[in-house]
Amino acid sequence: MDEFRGRVITSDEIRQFQQKLAQYEERQLNIFYEYFKEDLIYIIECLDTLSILRELNFRNLISLEQYVSIKKQCGATAFAEMLVEDIHSLGRDAVLGFWESLYGLQNDHPHPNLLGVLDELTQRGDHLEQSIHLDKDGPVLSPDFKVCQEEHRQTLLGKTQTLVEHRAPGLTCESQSFDISERYLDLIVVSSQHFRSRPQHELIATGGIHEHYLQRAQSNLERISPNRLFRWCHRKRCVPQTVLVSGVPGVGKTTLMQKFVFDWANGKLYQRFAFVFFFKFRELNSKDELSLAKMIIDEYPYLHNQLDKIFQNSGQLLFIFDGLDESKYQIDLKQMELCTNPCSMQTVGVIVSSLVRQTLLNGCSVLITSRPTRLATVETSIFHRVSEIMGFFPKERETYFLHFFRDYTMAEKAFHYVRENGMLYTFCYIPSYCWIICTVLSMCFRAQKINSASTIEFFPKTVTQLFASFLSNILANHCQQRCIDKNFLISIGRMAENGVNSHTLSFTKDDLEAFSVDTSSHLVTSFVMESGKPPHVSYSFLHLTIQEFMAALVHYLDYSPERLQKALEEAKSYKDGRGEIFLRFISGLSDSSTRSLLKPYIGDLSAEASKHVIRFLQTSISTLQTPNTDNRMRLNVFASLTESRNKALVSSSIGSNKQLDFSEFYLAPLDCTVLAFILESCKGTELLDLCSCFIQTEGLERISPTLHTVTEVRLTNNNLRHEDVPRIYSIITHPKCRIQTLSLRNNGLTEESCLPLALAINENKSLRDLDLSKNKLAGDDFYQLLAVLSDPACRIERLALQETKLTPEYCESLLSLTNNTKLVFLNISSNFFGNTGYPHIQKLILTHPSLKEIKVGMNEFSEETEKNLLQLQRHRTDMTINL
Structure with a gap:
């Protein structure tokens, strides 16, 4: 964001902006407002709502309380659309005031879309109306x-009007348009x-x-x-x-x-x-x-x-x-x-x-x-x-599923399954990947209808299983007509592997001939698409990931120890990551249950290839034990293990390493899914350090099912918010929760987070050390959290509430912590107690029966008060008082 903080807008510039806008007629302002409408809605969605509303309230354009109330009742987009319409309906002065408000906000909120709109308005204002009309009506032509132009338009309309949705063989007879x-x-x-x-x-x-x-x-x-x-x-x-x-x-x-x-x-x-x-x-x-x-x-x-x-x-x-x-x-x-x-x-x-x-x-x-x-x-x-x-972002992903299935109940069922499966959901931002997932799930639903005994257990759980199911669907359709030509699959697999290694997506007729791919085979159109017109025809796989899957599968169809070892080493060596998905697929196929999906159509896949890959994984794991191992390399190996579903291998190879440290390393949601499998397989992990890993809502959702198995969990500085607390609640209240130390330090938790945290702590039996520092916990609900922490039955021994926005009125309530006779350490530094709160802090120090150390510094105490606090040390020789 630093690139947008180039300068500070001065009051003179704001006046110049006001003067420039005042020159425009109301007609022009309406044209500009409509032109920027989509941008304005997005900007309001993105910026701090209160900042905009305060600016508008300051100019007497709206009632702050009324619109704050409205915002709580509707979503961000609906609110932004409504506000933009309301401002416009109020007339010229309101529109001018709105523009001025936005112009003043750019100092504190330099969002690039806001800067772009204001820049276009000021830099191009004199020519903007003409440009808008030109984009709408076009140049004058003879x-x-x-x-001639109309003929060209009609030609392009004919070429672009139809969107073809490919369907895999076995679902429908032909593609749909x-x-x-x-x-x-x-x-x-x-x-x-x-x-x-x-x-x-x-x-x-x-x-x-x-x-x-x-x-x-x-x-x-x-x-x-x-x-x-x-x-x-x-x-x-x-x-x-x-x-x-x-x-x-x-x-x-x-x-x-x-x-x-x-x-x-x-x-x-x-x-x-x-x-x-x-x-x-x-x-x-x-x-x-x-x-x-x-x-x-x-x-x-x-x-x-x-x-x-x-x-x-x-x-x-x-x-x-x-x-x-x-x-x-x-x-x-x-x-x-x-x-x-x-x-x-x-x-x-x-x-x-x-x-x-x-x-x-x-x-x-x-x-x-x-x-x-x-x-x-x-x-x-x-x-x-x-x-x-x-x-696609989440909303568009869900809409895609609805379009594909055209049945709300079925679409919802499919999307829910994928949403709960982090390994599959992560790639749903890709439209063609959504198509593959929907294709496979559609097949699973059909099988479920035919065989009522079929359960969700047969649905794909890994990316490898997804593509194995996709391929089995294609092969099942062709099996009804004639036997599967295994040599064809080997040939196209070799070509696919060569393409992965050389970054080749498009193949010529010569390429197909070089790898002995028979273009007359009935299987060809199930794997590749043709482009161009004879004699200049090119071929490409339906999707790059299908190409990568076939590149891995060929080693199980035609096993050669030397060739497989070379492929594994090359894939691992690529610095641009091109071999990562190939490695995940080849690891995933080492799982016998995954291979069994293809057995009815192409027979047994090589068990020797599976053993070879497992040995390779064992070797890769052993390299992770060296000091300073790159975290990305570690996660790549973990990802391959996750695809393999080989919990025994994980437990025997990684289980001895009781500490996993990924602090200050960005973890994507997919990484969190991978870590969840590792934790599930190891079970006895003592420490998981996820400080400053940028874990947020989706990432926490992916890893949360297994966090209860860890003894010490560090989630410091991950921008977790109140919306994430229900997930934290589910972790802490898990019947088998082993967490003794939990750090939620420096996140975005608020007063609203206090009640669910209180309920979770009250139910938990293992937690002993809790750090809630640097969260904005002050508010009425904080007293409920404090009540649980002060309960005589509370098991918390170490508690950190540093910099949680506590003011003097909370000090008397903090005295209730003396009821917690397990508490030995308390950090309440960097709050706002001041001299007013000192008598209660003094009493807490003097009367707490079990406290061994307290931190109370940086609380706006006077020098005299600080001296008094230090003098208390003489009365509590069994306690360390830190300022």
Whole structure:
């Protein structure tokens, strides 16, 4: 967030802002307000509500109490929408006051969306109305040019209107098609500036930061909706002409581009562009050399006669290139060889680079999509806007399930199952992954109907089981027609493995022939999709993860000790994490129950391969015992063990290590799921240090089922909030809870947290040491917590309430702690007791029967009071008093 704290807004700047806004007519203000409406709603959702309401109340625009009350009754989005509408309905003065309030808030709340809106309003205000109308109505075109444009729109509408939802064989006979407006779900697109070689597999890394982004949305996550991609960019201080959109495989880059083009062709988006040209790098791979003119005519032949005229207005053109990572050309955007003539024969790389660098059709706009891994080697700084698709957040995930099943009860049942399974749920941010999960669960539900004895036990619990079930579904369908060709599976598995190792997603006919993949096999379309037109056809797996699963499976279909050992060592050695999911799959297949899912269709998978993998895991575990082992390496091994479901292996290999320290290491929800399995397998863990691991709601949810097995749990500085206390309650009150020491220090717990904590402590039988320091616990409910801690039956021996916002009126109640005869240590420092509270603190020190040490410093005592406290040491020689 530091990048947004560049300067402080002065009172002079606020006056200048007020004067600028006052110049606009009410009509213009209404146009601007409608233009920014979506942004304003998001900003209100993200910022501190009280800060906005206080500003508006100060200007006598609203009643603070009334709107605070309303906020409690409805969700953040509904409240934001209502507030924006209410302000608008109050008229010009209210709208001006609202803008002024937001302008003043940017010092304390420099949210990038807020800064971007204010920047666009102030920097482009004089031209903004014209720009809004241009985006809505488009440039004026001659009649013949208008006819040509309309033909182009209709062509693009035909290509983009239908959204195809692939269905795996066995569920339906064919894929289903839907109108894109009916089934398209918004994807979260955020600003992103950093692409480098990632130490983790890109799916795992992106999934891991989802929870982080959910929290950042309240502070400094810049969210960019599709209709904002070519809007004013606050970071670069310009209206972008070159935009880069990244995203992991299957996250929806192509679908986003399809919806973007559809909305333009339908007249709903960016009409400033007279023509939009949509290309896929995969389909351009067959072109060795061509000109930009030929590239367009090959795709849109009806534009041939108008092309020269189209090129004359380059500022009205948008070129979209989808899938940079699938280009066979190494596109160097910084290269010196560029072209200026749209009719000049060049490579695809030179043409794209020249458009981006503006030597070709200067003034045109360019939009490129790519996987993050490819961008580690691409110069991205020349783009005006760089963004990343984050896929689905929880609300969109649930909506996807409802769309897929089209039956609310079934969708709810499926989503609930996945929501409770952290291993599966973590990857649900990827739309294509949601499809695979829904496909498998749909099959499970059907089997349950056929066989009433079938239970939830047969549902997938690991990612490996999910993909084994997916594959078994495909094979079951083909088994009804003819026998499964095991050699075909081996061939396509070898090709898949080669692709994983070489970062290859798109394969040619020559690639298939090189690996003896028979394209005439009835199984081909179940694994790969075709793109392009003969003779330039390319093939890719339905999803990268399916490719990775087949790469692992081939070693169980055709076991070779040397080949398997080499594959394991190579996968482990990759610094960019490309081998991580492969390793998890190959470990998961070592589990006999997982392999049994495929046995009816392809027979026994190699038991020797399973033993080989288990030996490899044992070796990997032994390397974790060395000092200073990297935590990411440790978690990668733990993840493979989790997929293997081999609790005996975990217990025998890791169980002897009674302490697990991940302090100050970011733990994603998936990591927490993995740790839960490790703890469940080990059972006797003495210490789990999760201080400053950025564990939040979802992460705590994933690890909580097993935290009760640990003796000492440290959850210091994890931004846990009142909403997370029910989960903490379930941990502490577990019938078999072993926790003796619990630190919840420096989190976001509030007065509301006190009652459930009190109930939990009262029910717990093991807890002896509790640290609640640096939480805002002061309030009426704190007395209920104190009552439990003061009960003669309370077992708490060490209690820390440092910096919990306690004031003098709490001091007398603290005296009740003398009833807890087990208490030997008390930390109540860094509160606000002052001299007023001293008599009660003095009495507590002098009369507590069991206390051996008390910390009372930093409580706004006078020097004389502090001296008096120290003098008490003479009366309580059995107690240490620390200031």
